[in-house]
Amino acid sequence: MVSSFFKVQSKFKVDYAAANVKKWRSSRTGLQLTLIDQESPIVEGYFAVATEILNDSGCPHTLEHLIFMGSKKYPYKGLLDVLGNLAFSSTNAWTATDQTVYTLTTAGWDGFKMLLPVYLDHLVNPTLTDEACYTEVYHVDGEAKDKGVVYSEMQGIENQSWFISNLANKRILYKNSGYRSETGGLTKNLRTLTNKSIKEYHRDNYRPENLCIVVTGTIDEQEFLNIMTQFDSELPDLPQIPNKRPFLDTEKDLPLSKRSITSVEFPDKDESSSELLMTYIGPSGKDTVVNQAVDILGSYLTSSSVSLFNKHFIEIDHPLATSAEYYTEDYINTEINIGLSSVPTEEIDALPEKVLNLMKENCCPENFDLVRVRDLLEQAKWRFIFDTEKSSESFSTIAIYEFLYGDSDGSSLEDWMKDLREFDILEKWDTHQWLEVFEKYFIQNHPSIIIAKPSASLYKKLKIENKKLIDDRKAELGEKGLKDLESKLKKALERNDKHIPDEILDAFGQPDPSKINFVKSHSIAVGLNKDVTNDLESDSTKKVLKDTPADFPLYLHIEDVSSNFITIDMLFSSFEVDERLINYFGVFKTLLELPVVNEDGSLTPYDEVIKQLKRDTISSEITNSYKSNFDELVNLKMTVKYENYAKAIEWFHKLMFKTKFTKERVKVIVEKLVNSLPEHKRSGTTMLNSLCVKHNLTSRSLDKATDELIQEEFYKSLLEKINNDEFESIENDLELFRSQLFTLSNTRVVIVGDVSKMAQPVSLWESFISTQSKTNSVVELPQSYDVLSEEGLKKSLSCYIITTPGSESSYLDLFTTIPVEYLSDDAFKILLASEYLQCVEGPFWKGIRGTGLAYGANLYKSVELGQLYFSVYRGADVEKCFDVANEIVTGYANGTNKIDNKMIQGAISSIVNSITNSQSNAFDAASKKFFDNVLVKRGPDYNTKLMSSLSKITADDLVEMYNKYFVKLFDPMTSSCFVSCNPTKSNSIVSHFINLGYNVIVEHANVEDASEDDDSEEEGSDDSDDDDSDDE
Structure with a gap:
């Protein structure tokens, strides 16, 4: 041994x-x-x-x-x-x-x-x-x-x-x-x-x-x-x-001896929006108390709409930025970073001095808000505890840092991980102690200031240089040299x-999947919830039902788990809102940042509302979707300590029925949305997603209403109305949106928490119900399939390409139709057939990523939308990605490529790993159970059904799927195609997809790009921005 x-x-x-x-x-x-x-x-x-x-x-x-x-x-x-x-x-x-x-x-x-x-x-x-x-x-x-x-x-x-x-x-x-x-x-x-x-x-x-x-x-x-x-x-x-x-x-780098200001350029045709980054070398990473204090001060400066920077630079008329962020790099000395995004370029040069002066002015007892700092400290502590209950990621991060920078005897690990002494110490700090740290690391400390400006001339210069590089290389290598390179690559791939x-x-061998211990939760249906059959022998069910008032007119679903926290998701169908109002959702979802009307008619200012809400919750937000599914749902959600359960219910009532859309707040909100657009247009993935949503969904879609790029003209029209003193019509629309969305018949409440720790799990909701019209039924869930546009339904012949100057890589999505079925044999076979192609070291991995054509190529299925799609991420050559993927799929369909049984087992294992990962803690497992059992009706034991079905699928079944569905992805008659690429690559991509038989339509991230012939000479394509008839 x-x-x-x-x-x-x-x-x-x-x-x-x-x-x-x-x-x-x-x-x-x-x-x-x-x-x-x-x-x-x-x-x-x-x-x-x-x-x-x-x-x-x-x-x-x-x-x-x-x-x-x-x-x-x-x-x-x-x-x-x-x-x-x-x-x-x-x-x-x-x-x-x-x-x-x-x-x-x-x-x-x-x-x-x-x-x-x-x-x-x-x-x-x-x-x-x-x-x-x-x-x-x-x-x-x-x-x-x-x-x-x-x-x-x-x-x-x-x-x-x-x-x-x-x-x-x-x-x-x-x-x-x-x-x-x-x-x-x-x-x-x-x-x-x-x-x-x-x-x-x-x-x-x-x-x-x-x-x-x-x-x-x-x-x-x-x-x-x-x-x-x-x-x-x-x-x-x-x-x-x-x-x-x-x-x-290594010789240590000391903090700068004087302030440094540097201007840099990045390539983009839209020069309207710039970025600011301010960085300091901070305290020793080993000083955990001071580091925690610096973190809290960073949040004090930048976190939420009530932070110092937000109130002075963002939540104002004519904002100087759309967002502020604080983050650190955990080096031997902590690197402190403060960033301001989407700064109007004409304001960027003057902004650093304004930021520094604002910090200096507030680094004094009379302007320092100790109450807010202590609130932020308490929130940070409980957020950390919640995170460690859900995942060990925080612990692994500390363990890695300890290995890198801790004492060699291993003693640092216990010092940094065992307890929360840093929070205990900081809770006792007075204003003077906080200001000492503020002064040392943010005022006396000298920052490196980076002003990043977009440059159209740099964009053109790089374009010319890249073209010259390729042309010179071709001339130097000649036809023989290029063939030699092709041969060299082929030999290398064969060797690899x-x-x-x-x-x-x-x-x-292979592990036994039956030994995997999935996290379990217990479901309880209350009130209008008829989706679950209650286990009347369960103590938690008995407790809940005993606390339920007679004729309780609210849909309540409880997943009982062991925890010190409670999550509450309130789900509403957007289909109850008039279609003409749906575009307001981008504004409406700022409910959490509005003033509240009190009983006497007075207003609690929005900043005070935000402070109080954050004091009582671990997190709160309003989004569309439930855990990234059912995108046509509006989801108002909170996480709280179990002792704040009653407060959470009070907050739901306040936010839903007592907030007020004021002219001042709405104007700031809309200006931020408009000012953030240039930054969004620099992202290839954002532009591709927007392009897909624009053409695949109707104007009924909440997903479409949340896309800021699609809603650009709508937001600008709102600003125009506000500036023309026509705000009353906007307010009326927003209030109508509220009244249509927030009704008891349109409310589903999903609670995940420990029933044993809830004194009144149901009856506390009576105060929430009392002011609303009673009901004895709930509306149907909104189905994403119902908002597919004509284009989204037919998926035939269309190829939309959007040029994105701010992105060097290309991105592609191909869509084809599959059945809207969750439990059919084909549903399981499609899942396995997709994983077989895309798993690590699978056919797509070897043929596309392994040859350097793209960073990633994947297959996804959305049963909600009845579609299968192929996606290329960070493509160097999306044309070849398409061709290679087509060749691979066709090869399996016609028998040229043989299905490997070991790879089938590997694909099944990959799916099992993915499922287990997505349900690795009580909250995620409970949410997945609600999704399976209630939203898509495939039962609480779906995991068991899935694994049983996967084990029975054969190689012949996969071949059947490739012929029945997957080859259609690469056939122009049965697929639609969407591409985001740099304008310099558009010509070759356009030609490729025209030659394949698609009807190519080219759009541009920046409208003025359409007139620039040097970037887009799309032969044989309709170069107009041919929008859906449903779009506004």
Whole structure:
């Protein structure tokens, strides 16, 4: 038996959550282990490497990708992911400035322990072949275009405003350390990065003492230690002379000695809206009390409509920004960031001084609001406790930071995780103590100020440079050189994709899905709720029914779980609102930010309402959808501590019936909506989603009404009315919207919480009901399928392309029709057929992502809308993505490609993992049960039905689905196509889809782009903005 060198460094129980923590360190190798034992059906692993680099080569990021391409023991690309698919697991990774973290998420311990040693071998003994580097990092294809998975990823973000601002910031703040580097790799450097450099980086950084294995969930501790002891025995001893710890042993960067102001440009044709970023080097990360204080002050400045910045720069006539944000980077010294978005370009240069002066003016006892700061502190504490009850993510974040920056004896872990002493200390702070921190880190501290302005000339310059790069490359390589590159790529792909022998996969076996312990809840129906049959033997049901008044006229659904918190979702059908009013929803959903009318007719100002609401709740918001489903529902929801249940009910009544739409508030709200539009138009994904909604849905749709880009003209018309003193008609419309939406017959209340802790689970709602007209029925649920436009229903021949100058990557969605059925045999088969194609190391992964055509390609089905859709994310070449996906699907449909039974099992496991992940805590599991049992009527035991049905599906069934539905995605007669792309790519995309047989219509993010012939010469297409007849 192998001797263990792991010594316990820390062991404790968390005071505020049901979690036990233990940390070990190997005395021989320095390898660290942290176990966070918290009950969950999901076991998660975070394998962290401290990564410091002093250049922008991208070695940390490229290595993150190449780790998955095989190890010395298992030299097969994708083996880790194929095994993961079979073991109810998913793998992922991220690269940040100071860390690379590899993740393993598994439904249950059995699958996790099977994969753990294989994954760890990939980390310390990767193959790092030249062929893998060529395809995964960077190559030039046979058309002289830049490709590569990493390259595509970085190309998609490199010219965005936030990336350019952050990079400029790094250069100013950090002169000595790796914090100044772009660890993702700049595209110009990725073109020249060699595999040799990546290997050297791995050799120097992926050392045992620079690696920490963090595991969360319910596991067998002894089995875990046995696996890690075996792994540790194969690692080298610690060196005689200790290696330097990244960042800790590097020369530290001190706060700036004077203020720095830098202007940068980002490419965009719309120059109306700019961005401001202010960054400070803050306190030591080890000083948790001061860091918590800085966090609260950051919220004091920027969080919600009552924050200092919002009240002075945003919630005003002619706003100077549409949003303010505060966030930190948790380095050795905390990096403090404050951002203001969508600033009118003509105001941007003067804004930094206004911001600094405002902070200075409020850093004094007479202007400092201690009550609000203490409210923010209390909210932060309870939000943190709620988060730790739902997930172990907060704990894993602390564990990774402790590995990076904590004391080497492991003592920091308990100091930073065991209790909430920081909150206890800060609760006692007086104004003077808070102002000391405010003064030190926000007033006397010197910021780096980045002013980011859009530049049409830079956009044109980059366009010319990119074209010249391709043209010069073609001229230099010639036809033979390009063919050689095509051949080189083909050979590299063949080498990478060599077959994994079945005997290797068979040796691992497969975990038993019956051992996965899904989180359970107990359903109780009250009042008008006839959707659930109550278990009359249950104590909680008895308690609830005993507390229910006779003839209770409200639909109430309770999911009983063990928790210290309660979530309440109030659901309303938007179909009860007149169609002509539905566009007001973007304004109406600011109910939580309006003044309240008191009993005596006086108004409680909106800022005081917000303060009181935040004091009584953990969170509150109004959205459309229930957990991202049923988008035609309006959802007013709150999370509260169980002792604030009665207050939550009072707040629902106030917000629904006592708020007032004043001219001043509505004007500010609408101006923010209008001013945010240029920023939205810079996002390729936002523009694609808007394009799909615009043409697929009617004007009856709430989803369409919430799309700010589609509603641009409507919002501008509201502003015009307000400025022309015609607000009364707007107010009347909003009040009519309210009266039609908020009726008892249109209300469904969904409560998730611990019935045993509710003194009056039902009768407390009597005060809410008393002012409303009684009812004995509820309206039908709104179905998304009913708001499909003619275009959305027929899905034939149309291809809509929108040019988006602010985005370098391309994005594509293809739609075809499937049955609106949740429990049919085809519904289960479509789900599995989709997962077979898109799972990690599946056909789409290898054919599209693996060849560098796009960062991702996926299939989704929406039974609600009766559609199957294929999506390309961050495409480098969406034309080829379409062709390759078409070839793959057609191949399976006609038998050219053979279905692999092991891949079927892997796809089933992937679905099981996804289900378990989505229901990993009591609140998510309860919400999913309500969705399954009530909203879509597929029963509370849907998970069981699903797994039983999936196990019976054969290869022939998948072939049937590919022929019946999937080939239709790539047939212009049975599909519709939507693309968002940079204008420089539109010509080739337009030509491609015309040649396929689509009727192509080109639209533009900026209307003036339509007249610029240099960007859009769409031959054979209708270049007009041909909108739906239903649009306004």
